[in-house]
Amino acid sequence: MTQKNDSPSELASELARAKQRIAELEAQLAAEEAERAKQSPWIYDALSSAGIGVWTWDIPRDVITWTDTVLAIYGLTRETFGSNMTDFMARVHPDDQHVVQAAVARVFTEREPSYRVEHRVVRPDGELRWVRGTGYAYHDANGKPYRLAGVTEDITERIREQDERCAMQQQVIDAQRESLRQLGAPIIPLTRNALAMPLVGTLTAERATLVTETLLQAVTERAAEHVILDVTGVPSVDNEVADGLLRVAQAVRLLGAEVALTGMQPAVAQALVELGVDMSTFVTKADLQSGIRWASKRAQR
Incomplete structure (x- = not known):
């Protein structure tokens, strides 16, 4: 049995081709990143104009990044937000924390690709706001999530309108019940x-x-x-x-x-x-x- 030995010139040629391919891939990646960089401000501006903020959570490092819109919804600044899951959960209304935790946990335990949850947040001044959070999970080759990314929307006015409609409907029901009582x-x-x-x-x-x-x-x-x-x-x-x-x-x-x-x-x-x-x-x-x-x-x- 004999073993083939490549000549120095052949090895050098293969190395050159590999370097060329790497350079091409790096150039392609740089071009894609540049295009995304050009598009991102437009996307963020469009979402921001609709009152929707963007966020990411680097799970291994436990680092949360919020756009200015999310910070505004929570009544925070970059200096007052701790940028980690513990600080985020501290902003969620105590009665709603289990709802948020359960939604996020399903990404880990059931490997769900995304989640949507509505909950209340408590601003530093004590004001309550309703938000809807939608998250998408990125998993590694082993199926372990390493990043969550999503959007947050302030739905306080929608919830308030729903409550007002429910109150009006209840008034109608009460009035009808009273009319039936008087008739009966x-x-x-x-x-x-x-x-x-x-x-x-x-x-x-x-x-x-x-x-x-x-x-x-x-x-x-x-x-x-x-x-x-x-x-x-x-x-x-x-x-x-x-x-x-x-x-x-x-x-x-x-x-x-x-x-x-x-x-x-x-x-x-x-x-x-x-x-x-x-x-x-x-x-x-x-x-x-x-x-x-x-x-x-x-x-x-």
Whole structure:
């Protein structure tokens, strides 16, 4: 077996070609870097004009670099920012730190290529701001992240607008609920100390609770002594309806007011008796008009 030995001239030629290739690659890299350098200010200016800042985190060295826009969002300067992960986390609202830490941790543990997270930051003057951070991870040949780069955007106004919309929606919901409450349990003042509540439709457990609360409040506010529950509009009675009527009447009597049931249909009365309701605990009148006369006479006593 023989071994080929290159001549000095051949080695010199290969070395020259290698140097030439290295020079070409270096020139190409320099040109690309120069082009990126020319483009970067334009990119940063465009992002900055939109209120978006750029940042990088050199993970092995634990060095964070922020553009001026990110510093402005956090209310910091280059002199007041520690440029490391510990100082960054100190700027995150304590209640949101676990959210940010979990998002960043997934880059390491699950090798996710990027993450997006919204959280609050606390400025040095105590002002709270909402930001959205988006990061992209760079991994080495072994899959270990060595750099994160991304953008930060101030979304405080968007969050505030969302909160205002939610508050307005809640006001609408509350107003609708109050309207339904008034429709479901209307109070009609008859005299200085007498009230009537006409009930229409099925008296469910939920509605019975609403009726009870509304009626008790009205009795207390008006110091009512006589209350008429008109059930002309109640189509049928089952255990739930009967229990609801009893609870309403008992609650009113506990406040010292008399209760009269008016407009009871024969089928409803029979159903109440069959269900074991003691009708002797109620004053019953044929219709609302009769109930009003009853309340007027009681008030004159």
